[in-house]
Each structure stands twice: as C-alpha cells, then as structure tokens.
Amino acid sequence: MRNFNxxxxxDAVLERLQGATNARIREISEALVRHLHAFVREVRPTQKEWEYGIDFLTRTGQMCDDKRQEFILLSDTLGVSMLVDAINVSSVPGATESTVLGPFFVQDAPEGKLGEDISNGVEGDPLFVTGSVSTVDGLPLAGASVDVWHSDDDGNYDVQQLGEIGGLAMRARFRTDASGRFNFWSIKPAAYPIPHDGPVGEMLKAQGRHPWRPAHVHFMISAPGFEQLVTHIFVAGDQYLDSDVVFGVKDDLVREFVLRNPSDEGDGRATNRKYYYLNHNFGLKRAAKSSQSLESTKVSRVPGAQT
Amino acid sequence: MRNFNxxxxxDAVLERLQGATNARIREISEALVRHLHAFVREVRPTQKEWEYGIDFLTRTGQMCDDKRQEFILLSDTLGVSMLVDAINVSSVPGATESTVLGPFFVQDAPEGKLGEDISNGVEGDPLFVTGSVSTVDGLPLAGASVDVWHSDDDGNYDVQQLGEIGGLAMRARFRTDASGRFNFWSIKPAAYPIPHDGPVGEMLKAQGRHPWRPAHVHFMISAPGFEQLVTHIFVAGDQYLDSDVVFGVKDDLVREFVLRNPSDEGDGRATNRKYYYLNHNFGLKRAAKSSQSLESTKVSRVPGAQT
Structure with missing residues (x-):
C-alpha cells in the first residue's frame, strides 16, 4: 500500500486495522479514523494549524497531575462528558436524572451520622439538606448509600485546599434510615469557574465562552439491585443555570434552597442565624443485569478537574 | 439552555460557540464538536471506555519531552499527518512528491561542502548520494538549499544518540552548484521501528500492527520563488515499503541504492570496499503567492518522534 492521497x-488506514483481534478495539479504531479524517478533510488545516493542534493536546496532557485533569475538563467543556452520560443512562419516569460525576468524588468519604454537620468548620451560610431515596414507584429504600460532596462559598472543594482546612470537609457517605430518609447540615455552595489557566481556558477564551458552573451539591446514591445514580442538585436562581460551561443542568435537578429563619432545634440543631433548607427525593431505577457501578471503575485515577 | 440529551x-454546544470572534476558530471548533460527537454517538462508549480514552490521551501528552513527541507519532500512525500533507501539497507533473517531515529535522544543520562525507565517523555501509534540483520543466536551479538527514544502520538518528556520537552526524545543508547539482558521502540508512514503548505502541499492538518504517533519506529543498519540498527517498527493496507504519511511501520516492565496486576516486573518494550509490533529480514547483515555508514554522518545538 503506497501513494496515498x-x-x-x-481506506488505507482502515485496511491496516483489520489485524486487530479484539472486535471492540477494531470497531472503535475504525470509527476514530473515519471521524478524525472527516474532521481534517473538512477543516483543511494548514501545517501551522496542525502544529498548533499537536501542541494544544501535548500541553493538555502535561497540565494533568494528581490535582488537575485537563483532558476531563476538555471533554466536559466540549459536551462529550454529558453525551457519554446520556448514552449510558436512560431516562425513566420516577427516576432522578443523572449528570456529570466530576473529578472531586472521593472513594472513601467519611461515614456521616444522620443529622450531623459535615462542614468541618469551613465557614459559610448554614445549609440543612433532607431527602429520601425510593424506587421509581415511591417505595422507600432503607440503608441506601448516599455520598454527598460540594464546594464552599468561594467555589472550592476540600481536596483543592486540604492544606488550609486540614482534611476532608463538605463531604460524607450517609445511610438512609428505615423510612429511606437522610439529612445533614453543611454550608451553601457557590457558583465557580472551572480552572481556566490552562489549555482549556485558552480554548474557552478563543471561543468567547465563560468558564462558570452554577452552584450545586453532588450526590452518588447506591442500593443493592438498583442502578447507581450520579447527579447534582443545583441551586435555583443561580445566574449560570442556562450557561453551565459543562452543559450539566437539567430542570428536574434545580431546586429551591429556601432561606429559613433561625431554628429552634426544628431541623435538629439550634441556630441563631438564618439558614438554607433543601428537601429532595431521589428515585432509583432497578438495575439491569449488566448494570455497571461507577464505584468499581477507576474514577479516582483521573482526579482534579473542577466540575 | 438545559436538559440536554x-x-x-x-446543537447546544455548537450554539455556545457563536461568541467566537475569530471566524476560523469558530469554524474549526464547530467541526471538532460535530465530528467528535458523531464519533461518540457511533461507538457509544461505556463510562469505563471513556475513562480509558481520557487516560490514553493524558499518558500520550505526558510521554512528550524534548526527545519525544508522542502526539506526532499518534497523528502519523493514524494517517493524519499524511492527510494534512496531501491537503496542503498539490501534485504537479515534474514536481517531486512530498511526504511527512518527521521530527528529526534540525533548524541549523551544519553547512556541507559538496562531495564531503557527513557520516561524522558513524559506522555503516558507505553511501554516495548525487542529485540535482530543477524546475518542473527541468531547468537547473543553482544555489538551492538542500537539507539532508537520515538514520544510521541501526535505525537511530544523531539526535537520539548525541551523547554517544558526540554531535550531529548524517545531516547537513548543501547548496546546489551552477548546474543545480549536489553530492555527498554518508552511510546507508536502515529500516527502524518508531518508538513503541508508549501509548502509541500500546495502540499499534492492540490494532495488530507492526511499528516499522522502511529505510529512507530525508530531503528538505528550498529555492527563492519555489515551494519548499519536504520529502524522503526510500531504499528500493525494503520489506516495509508496503506497510510503512506512517503511510509515507510513494512509488516515485522509492529508488535503487545501487551497490557499486570499490571506487578509485570515481565519486570523488577512493574506497577499498563496495559502496551504495543513489542518484535522484528533484523538481520544485513555482511558489504561489500565499505559499508557506515550513522553515518559518515552529517545527523545532515538537521534536522527538522517530518518523
């Protein structure tokens, strides 16, 4: 095979792939070559533009370390992460919608006791979260595992400031009680820009886009026999709900964080200031046999992108 | 914009790109999103496959340093580099065909004197190269710049073994004489595998492909008013001519390296052993006004991939 134009x-590259013994690798390789070549054939890059592309990808890889995952950011900001989510998670009536996992999930978050304050001393407006986990038919699921994690009121996660705050905070793993309920105290999260001092920030700027995500609390909920749910609850009224840089917002995931007057133990804790209140019920789908748990995958290998 | 499926x-991501003020950036970004999403929609990656892709790209970037450019290797082995070459370089009767530049070009190669030996002491079978540079109509071009570079008989370039051989070797920049000719002595290059101990090697193995390139000598030829020519001359009979891992072989670039009896100054130097002889004439196209010189681009920023 010679003289390619x-x-x-x-076709020459596709023919070269016929030696792949794994059918899935061959399928993915073929599709990659066809779509990549179609992209190049359409935009007709100059040699200089090709060099810029090589350099951009190289810098994206070299920006990654154990605190930062620039290729996840690139996937998120190009809408690929949400597309992969949409492909893998079907929409079912009564089931809570999913959204991006983001890179700040920690495999072994501290076990939380129902009702406790997980802010771990990080300052901010008090937030009380209560909710339930049920089947799509509304039957409560007792003993479900509920991982929660969120940013502080500057938009930073605990793992981005471990040295300053001295440990994990604003995250825990709860178990639902006999009636499928959970609740905890924390602080209200804020909107934040994804890290934009690298190649992805350079791309967003060139594309005339802002780097902001609306404020949200992450949830990962599991129960035996049900599909694991990976989602956020967004704060209603946030100015970035319609322009989330990673395209993660769904209306069903936007909830009022209601400002309440000081509590006299009404939510399990006396407060002398106003606090925010969130109540949400999560519906889980029954697992298909081939259902895959995100917890069993290597999510911890690609930490760092603020999503 | 919310609730994307x-x-x-x-379309949501494409709409977000409308703020790009540079039309070319918008055009490339739009095409990237369309083709990338079409790829994802076709292969329907699982979350684990998506994670593998993120990890593969990350490792590819992190394999790059001043001696190695793994993303160029990826581009080369997926046929993208030759596609970009085909898009940018038109075929014209009488003009020598182009092929990939590769990463071992050195901007300021030593000036060579016609007839001299550029092997710089590196051992191998002697090779005498003679040739001419002309217009597509055969008019000789005097004073043309002729960069040559090639591997040794183990398939290694000088820049891969600077410590061992003590400096540049098997490379020089010549000027054609009044009749448009040049000639020099060196050693015969060998076929070699591209570096395959990184992600690209992992990909080639999974795709059932070998990593070899057929033996070749690189040429980069420039003359005022003409398009710069970037090409190789391949050694006829090489076993990898039909399976070059970077798809760079064209029949017009394959030439007999003729084995000759010891020379009694016949080619400017007395030899007491047999030597190889290559004679090739290079035709240059007149430059269009917008023609771009590769020398002016940042090719030296992406060194290291053995191509």
Whole structure:
C-alpha cells in the first residue's frame, strides 16, 4: 500500500486495522479514523494549524497531575462528558436524572451520622439538606448509600485546599434510615469557574465562552439491585443555570434552597442565624443485569478537574 | 439552555460557540464538536471506555519531552499527518512528491561542502548520494538549499544518540552548484521501528500492527520563488515499503541504492570496499503567492518522534 492521497488514505488506514483481534478495539479504531479524517478533510488545516493542534493536546496532557485533569475538563467543556452520560443512562419516569460525576468524588468519604454537620468548620451560610431515596414507584429504600460532596462559598472543594482546612470537609457517605430518609447540615455552595489557566481556558477564551458552573451539591446514591445514580442538585436562581460551561443542568435537578429563619432545634440543631433548607427525593431505577457501578471503575485515577 | 440529551447536546454546544470572534476558530471548533460527537454517538462508549480514552490521551501528552513527541507519532500512525500533507501539497507533473517531515529535522544543520562525507565517523555501509534540483520543466536551479538527514544502520538518528556520537552526524545543508547539482558521502540508512514503548505502541499492538518504517533519506529543498519540498527517498527493496507504519511511501520516492565496486576516486573518494550509490533529480514547483515555508514554522518545538 503506497501513494496515498486525500481520497485514498482513509481506506488505507482502515485496511491496516483489520489485524486487530479484539472486535471492540477494531470497531472503535475504525470509527476514530473515519471521524478524525472527516474532521481534517473538512477543516483543511494548514501545517501551522496542525502544529498548533499537536501542541494544544501535548500541553493538555502535561497540565494533568494528581490535582488537575485537563483532558476531563476538555471533554466536559466540549459536551462529550454529558453525551457519554446520556448514552449510558436512560431516562425513566420516577427516576432522578443523572449528570456529570466530576473529578472531586472521593472513594472513601467519611461515614456521616444522620443529622450531623459535615462542614468541618469551613465557614459559610448554614445549609440543612433532607431527602429520601425510593424506587421509581415511591417505595422507600432503607440503608441506601448516599455520598454527598460540594464546594464552599468561594467555589472550592476540600481536596483543592486540604492544606488550609486540614482534611476532608463538605463531604460524607450517609445511610438512609428505615423510612429511606437522610439529612445533614453543611454550608451553601457557590457558583465557580472551572480552572481556566490552562489549555482549556485558552480554548474557552478563543471561543468567547465563560468558564462558570452554577452552584450545586453532588450526590452518588447506591442500593443493592438498583442502578447507581450520579447527579447534582443545583441551586435555583443561580445566574449560570442556562450557561453551565459543562452543559450539566437539567430542570428536574434545580431546586429551591429556601432561606429559613433561625431554628429552634426544628431541623435538629439550634441556630441563631438564618439558614438554607433543601428537601429532595431521589428515585432509583432497578438495575439491569449488566448494570455497571461507577464505584468499581477507576474514577479516582483521573482526579482534579473542577466540575 | 438545559436538559440536554443525546439528540440535543450537539446543537447546544455548537450554539455556545457563536461568541467566537475569530471566524476560523469558530469554524474549526464547530467541526471538532460535530465530528467528535458523531464519533461518540457511533461507538457509544461505556463510562469505563471513556475513562480509558481520557487516560490514553493524558499518558500520550505526558510521554512528550524534548526527545519525544508522542502526539506526532499518534497523528502519523493514524494517517493524519499524511492527510494534512496531501491537503496542503498539490501534485504537479515534474514536481517531486512530498511526504511527512518527521521530527528529526534540525533548524541549523551544519553547512556541507559538496562531495564531503557527513557520516561524522558513524559506522555503516558507505553511501554516495548525487542529485540535482530543477524546475518542473527541468531547468537547473543553482544555489538551492538542500537539507539532508537520515538514520544510521541501526535505525537511530544523531539526535537520539548525541551523547554517544558526540554531535550531529548524517545531516547537513548543501547548496546546489551552477548546474543545480549536489553530492555527498554518508552511510546507508536502515529500516527502524518508531518508538513503541508508549501509548502509541500500546495502540499499534492492540490494532495488530507492526511499528516499522522502511529505510529512507530525508530531503528538505528550498529555492527563492519555489515551494519548499519536504520529502524522503526510500531504499528500493525494503520489506516495509508496503506497510510503512506512517503511510509515507510513494512509488516515485522509492529508488535503487545501487551497490557499486570499490571506487578509485570515481565519486570523488577512493574506497577499498563496495559502496551504495543513489542518484535522484528533484523538481520544485513555482511558489504561489500565499505559499508557506515550513522553515518559518515552529517545527523545532515538537521534536522527538522517530518518523
């Protein structure tokens, strides 16, 4: 095989892939070559533009370390992460919608006791969260595992400031009680820009886009026999709900964080200031046999992108 | 914009790109999103496969340093580099065909004197190269710049073994004489595998492909008023001519390296052993006004991938 030109090189590369013994690898490789070549054939890059592309991808890889995952940011900001989510998670009546996992999930978050304050001393407006986990038919699920994690009121996660705050905070893993309920105290999260001092920030700027995500609390909920749910609850009224830089907002995931007067133990704790109140019920789908748990995958290998 | 699903997210991302003030950036970004999403929609990656992709790209970037450019290798082995070459370089009768630049070009190679030996002491079978540079109509071009570079008989370039051989070797920049000719002595290059101990090697193995390139000598030829020519001359009979891992071989670039009897100054130097002889004439196209010189681009910023 020689003498390839613009019209023949794609078939030549595809032919070269026929030696792949794993059918799935061959399928993915073939699709990659066809779509990548179609992209190049459409935009007709100059040599200089090709070099810029090589350099951009190289810098994206080299920006990654144990605190930062720039390729996840690139996937998130190009809408690929939400597309992969949409492909893998079907919409079912009564089941809570999913959204991006983000990179700040921690495998072994501290076990939380129902009703306790997980802010771990980080300052902010008090927030009380209560909710339930049920089947899509509304039957409560007792003993379900509920991981929660969120940013502080500057938009930073605990793992971005471990040195300053001295440990994990604003995260815990709860178990629902006999009636499928859970509740905890924390602080209200804020909107924040994804890290934009690297190649992805350079791309967003060139594309005329802002880097902001609306304020949200992450939830990952599991119960035996049900599909794991990975989602957020967004704060209603946030100015970035319609322009989330990673395209993660769904209306069913936007909830009022209601400002309440000081509590006289009404939510399990006396407060002398106003606090925010969130109440949400999560519906889980029954697992198909081939259902895959995100917890069993290597999510901890790609930490760092603020999503 | 909220509630994106598999059918709506692509348009949502495209809409977000409308703020790009540079039309070319908008055009490239739009095409990237359309083709990337089409790829994802076709292969329907699981979350684990998406994570593998993120990890593969990250490792590819992190494999790059001043001696190695893994993303160029990826581009080369997926046929993208030759596609970009085909898009940018038109075929004209009488003009020598182009092929990939590769990463071992050095901006300021030593000036060579016609007839001299550029092997710089590196051992191998002697090779005498003679040739001419002309217009597509055969008019000789005097004073043309002729950069040559090639591997040793183990398939290694000088820049991969600077410590061992003590400096540049098997490379020089010549000027054609009044009749448009040049000639020099060196050693015969060998076929070699591209570096395959990184992610690209992992990909080639999974795709059932070998990592070899057929033996070749690189040429980069420039003359005022003509398009710069970037090409190789391949050694006829090489076993990898039909399976070059970077798809760079064209029949017109394959030439007999003729084995000759010891020379009694016949080619400017007395030899007491047999030597190889290559004679090739290079035709240059007249430059269009917008023609771009590769020398002016940042090719030296992405060194290291053995191509």
């Amino acid at each position: 613009e019209d023949t090189i794609t | 598999e059918d709506t997210i692509t």
